[in-house]
Amino acid sequence: MKRGSFIAFEGIDGCGKSTQVALLREKLSRMGYTVDVTREPGGTVISERIREILIDPKHSEMTDECEILLYLAARAQHVRQRIVPALENGDIVLCDRFQLATFAYQGFGRGFPMERLIELNEFAMGANVPDVTFVFDIPVEEAFNRMRKMNKLKDRLESAGDEFFHRIHNGYLELGRRDPQRVSIIDASRSIEEVQNEVIERIIPFL
Ligand code: ADP
Numbered sequence: 001m002k003r004g005s006f007i008a009f010e011g012i013d014g015c016g017k018s019t020q021v022a023l024l025r026e027k028l029s030r031m032g033y034t035v036d037v038t039r040e041p042g043g044t045v046i047s048e049r050i051r052e053i054l055i056d057p058k059h060s061e062m063t064d065e066c067e068i069l070l071y072l073a074a075r076a077q078h079v080r081q082r083i084v085p086a087l088e089n090g091d092i093v094l095c096d097r098f099q100l101a102t103f104a105y106q107g108f109g110r111g112f113p114m115e116r117l118i119e120l121n122e123f124a125m126g127a128n129v130p131d132v133t134f135v136f137d138i139p140v141e142e143a144f145n146r147m148r149k150m151n152k153l154k155d156r157l158e159s160a161g162d163e164f165f166h167r168i169h170n171g172y173l174e175l176g177r178r179d180p181q182r183v184s185i186i187d188a189s190r191s192i193e194e195v196q197n198e199v200i201e202r203i204i205p206f207l
Pocket of ligand 1: 191
């Protein structure tokens, strides 16, 4: 059986990833594909429990090193237990965030050395890189506006400072420039429909 396709979606919170993943799931299912939608951190029972630890606001004492290793522990389980079997089954895997998030948030955002992150990430996930990763490019202020409308902009996020999110946003763009074969940057400040059309157009060669 033909191996499936592994497609990751990246960008800062509020860029529209989940909206597009949901639309794409519907579209691809209608086209007859078996689609597995998953997310990071998460996607398996163990990885979702790690996610709860990571996002718990009570855990403000968590060190950067602990945070990185928890993200990677969640990924190690997710890749082996869910993503690889789905791909072997011929499915299309749509994953909300994957390895670029580690490089953008922990690397560009928190300033952790990139070579070290690449090495640790490789240990966690082996050679299972996505066939294509979409980076949703949107100005930080615009993403914050969308989140504000949903009342989803958490004080914690805003207080982390615009500066942090600008570093992440620019980091994502830089990661896209470094790996144009595998990373596709999408202007996500347009309407839901325009973004959807472009995602579908760009995804066809990878199906
Ligand atoms: P993410 O998963 O990247 O955090 P979401 O898909 O949850 O982002 O979108 C954040 C908010 O912005 C939601 O309220 C969503 O309806 C809205 N949204 C998503 N895409 C667009 C768009 N292209 N234009 C305007 N609003 C959008």
